[in-house]
Amino acid sequence: MQYSVGVEYALHCLVYLIDAPSTESIGIKDLAEFQGLSETFLSKIFSKLSKAGIVNSVPGVKGGYRLAKSPEDISFWDVVEAVEGAKPIFQCKNIKDNGYLYKEGCCSAPSSCTINLVMLSGEEKMRDYLRSKTLSWLNEELNHVLSKQIREGTREYFSKGNQ
Structure with a gap:
């Protein structure tokens, strides 16, 4: 499992927006230049x-972005969900259905795969932890x-609009 670098850039840039007055915004050009990456x-x-x-x-002309919430x-x-999407990290493919015992009908499988349940539970614990950090x-x-x-x-760089 690995989050894209977009999550890291998003978190860094969002911190820079914290100090911007609510009536102002920070341009994407300034944010990109400060981070050393492309505006696109x-x-x-x-x-x-x-x-x-x-x-x-x-x-x-003086546009850009500002935080929509506190x-x-x-x-x-x-931030992770916005950048990466909401789908679970573990994607159960029900491979147990291809196993020998299931093909022969000798084993009646429970409706939920134990592996899938453990993986989803682990993901939920991680989500809870990430929800606790603001x-x-x-x-x-x-x-x-x-x-x-x-x-x-950093604050000075963005407060002057990097002009």
Whole structure:
């Protein structure tokens, strides 16, 4: 199992949006340049975030994106689901139905595969954990793990619109 790098870029960029005043937005060009990636790639990610109601798109020359909800109301799982989709990681193919005992009718299988149930339960535990971590939590955590200079430099970069 592996999430795409889009989840990581989304989380980083969403943290940058936290400090933007509610009347302003941050342009996709600035976000992409700051992260060192293409605008096209980041636009695709932000299109998904917008569709999921995590960000709002602001049209116009000074347009861009801003958070659609409070950072306390946006979980890591919200971002993962927006970028990756809602389907389960484990896709049961009912391979037991191809087994020897099932072909011969000697064994009456339970309606739910035990392997599938365990995998889905594990995924639910992971989802619960990711739901417990919010953008607000991440923002506070970054204050502890990054230097004050880096945090202030990042905020300054986006507050000036990188002009």
